[in-house]
Amino acid sequence: MSKGIAPSVIAIxxxxxxxxxxxVRARRLRVEYSVLWIGAALLVLVAxxxxxxxxFIAPYLGVVYTPSAVFFLGILFLLxxxxxxxIKVSRLEEDRTRMAQTIAxxxxxxxxxxxxxxxxxxxxxx
Numbered sequence: 001m002s003k004g005i006a007p008s009v010i011a012i013x014x015x016x017x018x019x020x021x022x023x024v025r026a027r028r029l030r031v032e033y034s035v036l037w038i039g040a041a042l043l044v045l046v047a048x049x050x051x052x053x054x055x056f057i058a059p060y061l062g063v064v065y066t067p068s069a070v071f072f073l074g075i076l077f078l079l080x081x082x083x084x085x086x087i088k089v090s091r092l093e094e095d096r097t098r099m100a101q102t103i104a105x106x107x108x109x110x111x112x113x114x115x116x117x118x119x120x121x122x123x124x125x126x
Contacts, residue, residue, distance in 0.1 A: 009048035016041040036084075040077055 020037045023029040029037075047054050047070065058069040 006048050006051065010045060013041045013045040013048060016044075036081060043073075043077075 017038060020029065020034050020041065024031060024034045054069060055066050058064075058066045061069050061072060063069040063072065
């Protein structure tokens with residue numbers, strides 16, 4: 001890595017670290033997700049500071065051009081994040097379906113017991 005690029009990459013990685021910490025403190029990102037981004041920023045930071053380690057790893061990945069190894073590892077990271085988020089979305093979809101079924105059962109039980117229908121479609125004061 002050229003001497004002009006390394007400081008820029010270090011500054012960007014440090015900026016990502018600060019941004020993630022600020023977003024977690026503002027409670028806009030859960031800690032479990034922040035670990036992924038902090039880990040990625042730290043890896044970029046280490047790769048920028050110790051670029052020779054990337055040059056050392058590249059041949060083991062079957063890569064001749066070292067920056068290609070960096071792109072490969074970045075794409076691999078993004079694929080893993082996407083997979084993790086797909087699992088979370090699937091779990092949330094199952095939870096949403098289960099909650100909708102539970103609400104429907106409770107509304108039916110309430111209707112059979114002679115109570116009023118709590119749904120907004122029942123013609124309340126909307």
